[in-house]
Amino acid sequence: MSLQSRIQSGRPDERGDDEAREYGGGPAASQPMVADPYADLKSRIHHEIITKIGSRLFAGPGGDGELAEKVGEAVAEALAIDKTPLTRQERAQVTREIADDILGYGPLEPFLRDDTISEIMVNSAHTIFIERRGKITRSSAAFVDDQHLLRIIDKIISRVGRRVDEGSPMVDARLPDGSRVNAIIPPLAVKGPTLTIRKFRKDPFTMEDLLKFGTLTPKAGQFLEACVRGKLNILISGGTGSGKTTTLNVLSSAIPSDERIITVEDAAELQLRQEHVITLETRPANVEGKGQVTIRDLVRNTLRMRPDRIIVGECRGPETVDMLQAMNTGHDGSLTTAHANTPRDALARIETLVLTAGIDLPLRAIREQASSAFDLIVQVSRLVDGSRRITHVTEVLRMESDVVTLQDIFLAKPVETESEARSTGNRLLGPLTPTGIKPDCLDKLASNGVNLPTTFFQTDADRPAVATGAFGRQIAS
Ligand SMILES: Nc1ncnc2c1ncn2[C@@H]1O[C@H](COP(=O)(O)OP(=O)(O)OP(=O)(O)O)[C@@H](O)[C@H]1O
Ligand SMILES: [Mg+2]
Structure with a gap:
């Protein structure tokens, strides 16, 4: 039985076939993708934490360590209250992903850390493509919704003193690490906020x-x-x-x-x-x-x-x-x-x-x-x-x-x-x-x-x- 159905039924550890989720639906379902079994759970807890400590999350640099601790505690607390049965490993993964969302660049974090990925293309909150060794594939990662994606875009762009909003819906910027970022949001991007990151190679090709x-x-x-x-x-x-x-x-x-x-x-x-x-x-x-x-x-x-x-x-x-x-x-x-x-x-x-x-x-x-x-x-x-x-x-x-x-x-x-x-x-x-x-x-x-x-x-x-x-x-x- 898949984790997703376990989450829905609330019963741990029953075996079943999880192939059904391997090819998730969604607007661009023509590309095979793996659905995130934790999506519902993460989105629930993410929203709870944003309500609880949201005002301090995007206050800018400083106090990051303290904030990370607070977020860790809040996630652990919320997971304990939410009665979803999880193994220790699953709990650690969900906690890390929620912390990434809140403290870092959310679902983009693992891609940013992975040096084999050269380009990240977010077409919409639920459609992320990545380029690895020259090949472009669709990833199973997704943002909770457009608001979540917008918040992450804002976070990336504001680090370099730029902003993106309805007045300036199109931004081209270079991050402090040299990566090149382009963001374009509605009304110009019709299907929702869109983000493209060309990652900087620390070790350029010779x-x-x-x-x-x-x-x-x-x-x-x-x-x-x-x-x-x-x-x-x-x-x-x-x-x-x-x-x-x-x-x-x-x-x-x-x-x-x-x-x-x-x-x-x-x-x-x-x-x-x-x-x-x-x-x-x-x-x-x-x-x-x-x-x-x-x-x-x-x-x-x-x-x-x-x-x-x-x-x-x-x-x-x-x-x-x-x-x-x-x-x-x-x-x-x-x-x-x-x-x-x-x-x-x-x-x-x-x-x-x-x-x-x-x-x-x-x-x-x-x-x-x-x-x-x-x-x-x-x-x-x-x-x-x-x-x-x-x-x-x-x-x-x-x-x-x-x-x-x-x-x-x-x-x-x-x-x-x-x-x-x-x-x-x-x-x-x-x-x-x-x-x-x-x-x-x-x-x-x-x-x-x-x-x-x-x-x-x-x-x-x-x-x-x-x-x-x-x-x-x-x-x-
Ligand atoms: N010869 C190569 N072999 C393998 N990968 C390469 C090679 N040249 C470039 N790349 C990779 O392809 C991607 C695009 O490279 P690059 O930025 O040089 O393209 P570009 O033509 O300048 O793109 P743009 O039109 O967006 O400016 C990068 O991730 C880079 O690492
Ligand atoms: Mg170029």
Whole structure:
């Protein structure tokens, strides 16, 4: 017999079949989920405790230890009065979960503690999805109701001095631990409050990690590292959550430590290892609608800060114009990301973003600026199996008539046959290998002191790949 039915019938320890609850109902029942057998009990006790000591719960920092003790006592007392039969283990679990609700971030606590979870998506009080190792699954955890979820959202957001209410129903914030949070509540979110948390990795991915995951090949890694050292302007393109920021962070680590790096982001996510780094972050408007500082303002400001490298977390608005101008006026080695699904789309996206600045330039002129600004586009994708892959390393050449010429230097081709799939470890894409084209940017790299042998770009059929261990060392000619 399931715990839930035991709770309902009040009789302990009768055996029965609990499969029925394994696939709970609810509005999104198409996804299998495990119903929480303690939900009723927890909700009852939670409400009782809120009524009893509620006014002191959200009073802010200070006295946490004392409060934790009080909550522990109150839960124990309420469980004793509530005659639900529970084993000692169940009692401990229920007590911990109620305390998490009241003192921490409720049902989100275990996800926040779990380092294997990278993203938490609360679609509504009863629908929580999590991403673990690239895979998104629905969790059995749930909030008691919308009010409960709202209280937790409020608690998260107020820690960083922000608020969410009907007047400002949409908030983007970075928590003190670096996690990125977005909350949007009714009336904008029609089905109830919604919360998305991109958890901060205490230990950011390195090139070695990406090589291990098969995101790219050692040879492509060597090439990209050489391009960063050799001051190419690089655009990382990809869809939402495809790994743009992670790739940007990894590539940035190849910037020599004697260069002055300035990063500009909406929410500071990049974690550069170099010493000479200045991190700038935008500021939203205050309640009176004043004091906003945009990415564009910051990019313009960086130009007066004598940067060797400008890294913009994402180009998503008029700042793109300033970024292009910076790149075209001697700030080589700049890196940024944009939202697009192919290298060609990425260029089209840049054009559209330039138009958002309201500048009155013919499209051809904008296209020309974009093509001379960027040297390389790195395309990242999240595949259906949850893995993140670099699919293209594409060189941006000059314009021919009205079209910018692009040439793929490295490419990961889709796997077509079963034997091919087996040989690539059942991956959906083959490895990121050279296409055999010798890039035009070799001259620019050479003028910045980075020399790559032309044989480097021979395809694997012509020459064996460079060993993993060689990554990061000077490339021999
Ligand atoms: N190469 C990779 N292999 C495995 N996981 C990755 C890889 N790159 C990124 N991730 C994971 O994918 C998630 C999204 O990564 P990231 O923040 O870099 O994406 P993004 O494209 O910048 O997203 P957004 O569009 O929201 O800014 C993170 O949890 C990150 O840890
Ligand atoms: Mg990002």
